[in-house]
Amino acid sequence: MDNFEFRQELITKFVDTRDEKAQAYYKFLRQVLISSTTLLGILVSFYHKSNIEDENQLIFSICVSSCAIGILSLSFLLFSEVRLLKSIQNQILEELTRLVDI
Numbered sequence: 001m002d003n004f005e006f007r008q009e010l011i012t013k014f015v016d017t018r019d020e021k022a023q024a025y026y027k028f029l030r031q032v033l034i035s036s037t038t039l040l041g042i043l044v045s046f047y048h049k050s051n052i053e054d055e056n057q058l059i060f061s062i063c064v065s066s067c068a069i070g071i072l073s074l075s076f077l078l079f080s081e082v083r084l085l086k087s088i089q090n091q092i093l094e095e096l097t098r099l100v101d102i
Contacts, residue, residue, distance in 0.1 A: 032074060033071065039067060040064065043063065043067065
């Protein structure tokens, strides 16, 4: 195995590892998003205004709001990651088009 093949193998391993890491990250974020959305749904479904004191109602409202903000933040994160990857893909496509035209 010469130096070129060794470098090519290392680059291939690097790219494969990076792709696996990205997939694991997205799976983790998706699971957290699903879990937190389910928790929010459960919290809201158990809400009964008539039998909750004012202090407990305030704490409940803060918990539900925090959960909703977390879900929204996670959704923005996933969306921005997808947009960033699409932007990078477009830049690579433009570079390849430029190289083919030369």
